[in-house]
Amino acid sequence: MIRLSKSSLSSIERVNLDRVLESEFLGMGAEVKFFEEELSDLLGRPVCCVNSGTAALHLALQALSIGPGDEVLVPTITYVASFQAISATGAKPVACDIQPETLHIDYNKAASLVTSATKAVMPVHYAGRVVAPFDTQEFAQRFNLRVVEDAAHAFGSKYNDSFVGSFGDVVCFSFDGIKNITCGEGGCIVTNDSAVIERVKNQRLLGVEKDTERRFENQRSWNFEVSEQGWRYHMSDINAAIGRGQLKRSQSFFKRRQKIADLYRNNLSSIPDLKLVMESPDGSVPHIFPVILPQDVDRNHLRAKLADLEIQTGIHYQPNHLLKFYRQQGDFSIAEKLYSRILSLPMHFDLSDRDVAKVSRSLLEFLQ
Numbered sequence: 619m620i621r622l623s624k625s626s627l628s629s630i631e632r633v634n635l636d637r638v639l640e641s642e643f644l645g646m647g648a649e650v651k652f653f654e655e656e657l658s659d660l661l662g663r664p665v666c667c668v669n670s671g672t673a674a675l676h677l678a679l680q681a682l683s684i685g686p687g688d689e690v691l692v693p694t695i696t697y698v699a700s701f702q703a704i705s706a707t708g709a710k711p712v713a714c715d716i717q718p719e720t721l722h723i724d725y726n727k728a729a730s731l732v733t734s735a736t737k738a739v740m741p742v743h744y745a746g747r748v749v750a751p752f753d754t755q756e757f758a759q760r761f762n763l764r765v766v767e768d769a770a771h772a773f774g775s776k777y778n779d780s781f782v783g784s785f786g787d788v789v790c791f792s793f794d795g796i797k798n799i800t801c802g803e804g805g806c807i808v809t810n811d812s813a814v815i816e817r818v819k820n821q822r823l824l825g826v827e828k829d830t831e832r833r834f835e836n837q838r839s840w841n842f843e844v845s846e847q848g849w850r851y852h853m854s855d856i857n858a859a860i861g862r863g864q865l866k867r868s869q870s871f872f873k874r875r876q877k878i879a880d881l882y883r884n885n886l887s888s889i890p891d892l893k894l895v896m897e898s899p900d901g902s903v904p905h906i907f908p909v910i911l912p913q914d915v916d917r918n919h920l921r922a923k924l925a926d927l928e929i930q931t932g933i934h935y936q937p938n939h940l941l942k943f944y945r946q947q948g949d950f951s952i953a954e955k956l957y958s959r960i961l962s963l964p965m966h967f968d969l970s971d972r973d974v975a976k977v978s979r980s981l982l983e984f985l986q
């Protein structure tokens with residue numbers, strides 16, 4: 619079976635994991651501290667690790683004091699985690715239409731959805747392709763908004779030689795099982811805003827103030843203060859040990875994903891009317907490889923055919939404004955036109971050149 623996505627684990631992660639198991643300290647301790655320092659070295663800014671990407675987004679919003687009565691703009695084409703993180707604070711996710719080429723949030727349309735309740739915007743670096751930083755900055759300044767980037771797809775992606783996470787207001791990554799690097803489960807918040815970092819450090823430990831420093835010495839606080847709602851969102855040393863191994867290998871992960879995208883681009887360029895979201899190589903690291911099928915193609919039939927050939931595919935994503943919990947009327951003409959034509963091809967580190975050739979050939983045969 620050619621899998622749509624998977625983790626790739628080596629002896630490096632196993633050795634790290636063994637070290638933690640030997641220590642018989644499985645909570646948040648020195649491994650998390652080192653992982654945060656290593657991420658911080660890469661991105662050049664303070665990092666706070668948590669137990670999922672969703673938790674990172676939730677805490678980032680709470681640390682910006684976003685809550686009931688507030689609104690946060692978010693593209694409708696994203697994983698439901700973006701929406702859940704917003705609604706978890708009590709704020710309302712306001713779905714926006716997307717741009718047809720990148721599937722990024724359309725800031726022109728988003729402008730018409732801004733109200734006096736709008737406090738933040740959550741651009742999503744869809745597929746790993748980077749939302750142009752200047753567009754985001756301009757939009758946020760124009761309406762006086764904070765920015766929480768959903769960078770779950772974009773660990774390793776660069777814009778003009780700078781890593782996603784090294785610029786921007788508040789940036790959140792996911793390290794779940796299939797992301798560009800994994801901890802098993804995990805995520806982090808990256809920002810230069812020291813007030814936000816201090817706040818999320820407490821919030822991840824049930825609001826217990828200044829517990830992080832104690833935990834990093836494999837201790838904990840017995841006499842403490844709590845001043846706000848917190849959550850049990852801290853990362854364990856088990857997850858950090860896996861993440862540190864993955865981070866060591868990450869340059870090869872990034873290169874391989876970019877190479878696979880190159881191969882797909884070469885193989886698929888001859889299909890008329892097939893559009894690639896990652897249409898040309900840039901500094902981004904593809905997390906998924908979505909294509910937009912020609913208008914008349916029966917996607918279900920195609921997916922079944924590929925499944926018969928042992929090729930898994932995915933759909934990233936159905937529009938969130940059509941879900942019962944997030945139902946919203948409005949102009950979603952691009953998202954509603956494109957979502958039935960989106961198909962994600964296999965993309966992961968262990969995909970061989972032969973696998974890519976087989977997927978490409980099978981798609982070509984079906985579409986011609």
Ligand SMILES: *Cc1c(COP(=O)(O)O)cnc(C)c1O
Pocket residue numbers: 670671672673696697699700742768770771792793794804805
């Ligand atoms: C994976 C993902 C998240 C959430 O990350 P988890 O670690 O799974 O909680 C958020 N947004 C997008 C776009 C994602 O793909």
